Each structure stands twice: as structure tokens, then as C-alpha cells.
Amino acid sequence: MLEIKNLTASINEKQILNGLNIRIKPGELHAIMGPNGSGKSTLANVLSGKNGYKTSGELKYKGKDLNDISIDERAQQGIFLAFQYPTEIPGVKTNNFLRTSLNKIRKARGEKEVDALSFLKIIKEKSNELGMDEKMLSRQLNVGFSGGEKKKNEILQMKILNPNLVILDETDSGLDIDALKIVANGVNTSRDKTNSFLVITHYQRLLNFIRPDFVHVLSKGKIIKSGDMKLAEQLEKTGYTGII
């Protein structure tokens, strides 16, 4: 699904990723853990195609080079980034935006666009699963949403858009334990043999609920250690200083 070889990335002359390697196959869930400033969010941004980064190395998604593909095309081809800090967009109604987004992606997949009525059905079902108040969706996108609501809204988008590669950028941060379980459940029920997850997190907490296949430790823009869930448990005990 995703193959990264020797990836470097810098922004404003500052090098953040220093030769990162990772390979994610369909059906796998990888967790990337690391201290502040290790390059976790940069990795998420670079994968989504955010402007402003200078990169080198190989970035392959479904066997195709990602480097020259724009943000929106990446999304249309099935890459989804759940933002660490979802942007507040005044004036844009959440459900209108979601429908526009879904139809863009369906169109790119060669599927028929959904009409307002079918969309309402989809959104009702998915928001119920996440314990979200439907009324929230007629509000302006992320405006005045609590931290938990914003994160749930990201997971809702993930469920609606049904992507192939999901990057969760610290989706667990700022969530209470109930919201965390809901988010984890949202991820678990979306997992299947065809899609892959890259979960970026500080803590083991989320991983207790979503059980990763692989755990990597990122430090100074490089993966310095890889393992399974045991590595996350070890990290929780010793902290990053015990490993780095």
C-alpha cells in the first residue's frame, strides 16, 4: 500500500525527516510513536501532500510515485489524513462540505454521486455509530466544536469517505476515555484486508484499543526501532529516553 524509502523532508531550511523507511501492506495497522519534535506530524503532512516541504527519497502509494501528486488527487486516490488540529471553517456547513467531499471522491473512483437524500441516510448511520449529535452536522465546519467533537468529526469523515490509507495524526490527544473508545471503535470497525492505517501517537493508550500490527519509534526524523505491541508497552514503562 505504502512504501517509503529514505525519505527526507525539510521546511524553511530546517531538516525534519532524515531518511525514513517504512512499508505498509494492505490490511496492516502501523503505529508510529515518538517524542515531541521527532517529525511525526511532518510525516503525516508530507504523506497528505501539504505544500511547503522540500522532500527527497521514494514515496510510493499503491506502487505509484506520490511526489508529483497534489493534495486533492491524493485524497481522491484514497489517502486520508485525520488532522491533529482540524481547521475551523466559518460559514461552511459541515454536512454540505461532507457531501461535496464524498462526491468528489466517488467521482474520482468512477462511482455515482450521492443525492441529498441518500447522503442523509449515510450520515445518519455513521454519526450514530460514533455517538455524534446529527444537529452538529448542520453547524459550521469545526467552528465551536469541542476537542473531542473535532476528532470525532475526523473519524466520521474517514468512515464516510472510506479511504485505502488512513493516517491518524494524534487523533487520541485531547480525548477523554469514552471518546477514545468511540474513536478506537470507529477505527476497528473500518479495518479490513484492503485498507491500511498509520497511527501517529504519543501514548500507548490508544493502542490498547486498536492493537497495531507494528510499532515504530521515530526519533530525529528516523525510525530507530520497530517491533510489535510489546515495544509500545516497553515505551510506556521506560519512556522514550530508555530507547533513544
Place this chain on the structure above:
Amino acid sequence: MINKIIDRFEIKRLKTLTKSEETYRKNCLDIFNRLGLPSKRDEDWKFSDVNEIFSKNFNKFNFESVKSKNQNVEFIKDLEHNYILVSNGEVVSSDFKYEDKDKINLTQFKNEDFSKKNENNSLIYLNHALSEKGYSLNINKDYKFKKVLVIYNYFSSELNENFLNIRNKIKLSKNSELHIINFIIVSSSKKFFSNTYEETVLEESAVLKNIYLQDNVNDGYFHKFARYKLSKRSNYSSHIFPSGPKFNKFDLEYDLSGDESECKIIAATFLDQNDHQEIKTKVNHLAPNCKSYQKVKKVVSGESKGVYQGKIYVKDIAQKTDAYQLSKAILLSENSEFDSKPELEIYADDVKCSHGSSSGSIDEESIYYLMSRGLNKIESTKLLVEGFLSESIDTIKSTAIKKFLQTKLTSQIK
């Protein structure tokens, strides 16, 4: 070079003038000839030099009135409404089918006030010298309209460099209520200049809600001076959506002269190509306990120019004034321009007045977020612009009107 001295013959052309009216008009014309078209030498016009704009785009003053043979007006569907159809400034038909007709008086405008007034805007003098079309609308005491009144302001295809002077008057008697949609429809593909003077009087506890909306992109040049007089506990609110014409200047003056009167001005515009649009307001707090609220939003793209000049004046006796003013602009291109001049002049000491103005390019983080959900850059920008401007219709209560406005607003964004 255009001859900017206007011959008195233009007044003679107007028929059936009484002696006093003719004198009044001649005086107004003399003043206009002395002042000329407003130019950037005047502080109030420094962002919109009408003299230059007119000289560049028109070959001569043509004050001939134009009667249109037919009015190709598509009436608004899905909205039960009364209407007045005004063609090139002249009322051609009206229907108040949802109302008690005895309570409403619609006539052709007839000026009866020939007193000399000091105006800051020379286009007002020109209007008073030469206006021959317009309407006068009176609503009786205690009468509240059941349905909205749509005033279709139609500018016909025959217009070609014509300079129209239109004068209207609206009076809401004590405790009456009226909701208006001023819908501007331009059929002419040529240039023309519309110079409107409008006076609105709200007697005690009267309520007037007004929506101004341009229907389509056109080559019209619009100037409108409107004066509002608000008596005790009266309430005026307006939503202005003026996108479309090449040039559009609103010079709006509100006199809050009765205790506890309130006015609200909300405007949202999308400007494209080399459109030029200005909203200038002057809110005069002349009595205690009055409220005013202004929020102006503009999106400028291409080589367009948006201007907002807003002044709040608070007289010494106008204690407990609550005045608010905000302008926000998004600039979509390097060659677009937004000028803002907020002004406060306060002589009372117990007041709450605030103002703010901001402008900038579109938020890149928001674009990134939307693009990461599959929308391309143009679609993302459009959605953000639409969101930015649509906030202005959130306060409108009627769902049908809201829906109609939303469709229009969306179609204005290019």
C-alpha cells in the same frame, strides 16, 4: 472631453413644472455645475473618483428618459410576494394581492419640498435638478404587511449610455411594518448610469426590513444616496448584496433621531474583474439609547476594488448609545484592492462604540484542509468564499428568502 456643464435646457425638457419647482431645479443644477461630478479631491470620494470613472467610460451626458417596450422580468418563484415593477425608474405595475390595499398608497414621486439644503454629495444636486421618475410609497398607521414586497428594479435593454435620475420616498407610519426585497435586474448590455436618491421615514415603532440584491453581472454604473430617518423605537435593518455592476456606490445616511431606535446594515459582496464598489455609511446617533450595527464583508478578485467607509457620529445627548461596526475583506488576487476607513466621532460620554477592520488573503490552512478531502484548489477557495459571505444571510428568518438569497449569492461567486 465630455462637456460637464449641463445646460438648463435639460430642465425645460421636463414637462409640467410649477414655477417654484423649476426654480428649485435650476438652483440645484447651478450648484451641480459649480461642483462638478465628485472626484477624489473630495474626502468622501477619495476611493471612488466618479469624475474619472465617468469620463473614462461615457462619451456624454444623456438625460433622455427611456420607456421600455416590454419588461422582460422573471418573477421570483417559490416565494409568495407583493410586487412593484419599476422600469428605468418608473413604476409600471404593482400588485398588493396579499394586503389590505386601503392601507397602502403608491404614487409617482412628487417633490413638494423646495427648501434649500446643504448636501455633501453633488450627485444629489444633479438628481434633484433632473429626476423625473420615481415612486412614493406610504404605509398607514398600524398596518403590518403579511407578505414581503418585492420591488423589481428593471433596467431595460434600450438603455445605452443613459443617465437616469430616480427619486423615491418611502414612509412607514406609526407602528407599521414592511419587508422589502429590492431586486435589481439589468437587461441592457450597454453602459448606463443610475443615480438614485431615496428617502425613508420610519415613524414611531415602525419596522422596515430591506434586502438589496443585484440579479446579474452587467455594465451598469450605480450610485444611490439613501437617507433614513428613524423615530422613537423604530427599527430598520438591511442586507445589501450588490455584486454585479461595473460600478456601485452606496452613500447611506441614518439618523437615529428617536429614543431607542435601531438600525442594522449587513453587506456581502463578491467583486470580479475590474468591478468597483463602495459602501459608505454615516450613522448619526442623535438620541439616547439607540443601537446601530454594521457588518460589511467583501471578497475582491481580479482587478476589482472594494471600499467601505463607515462613520459613526454620536451627539452629546445620545447617551447609552450602542454602536458596532466591522468590515472584513478577502483578497483573492494581487491586483485586487480593499480600502476601509472607519471613523468614530463621539460627543457623549456614556456610550459603547466599537469598530474593526481586517483584510487578508485566503487562509492557506483552510485550503489545505479542504483539499485533503478531495476538493481542488478552485473548489476549496469557492467554498471558503461562499462560507465567508453566506454568514451574512444567517440572520434572515424566512427560510424561503434565505434559500433564494443563497442561490443568488452562490451564483455571484465566480
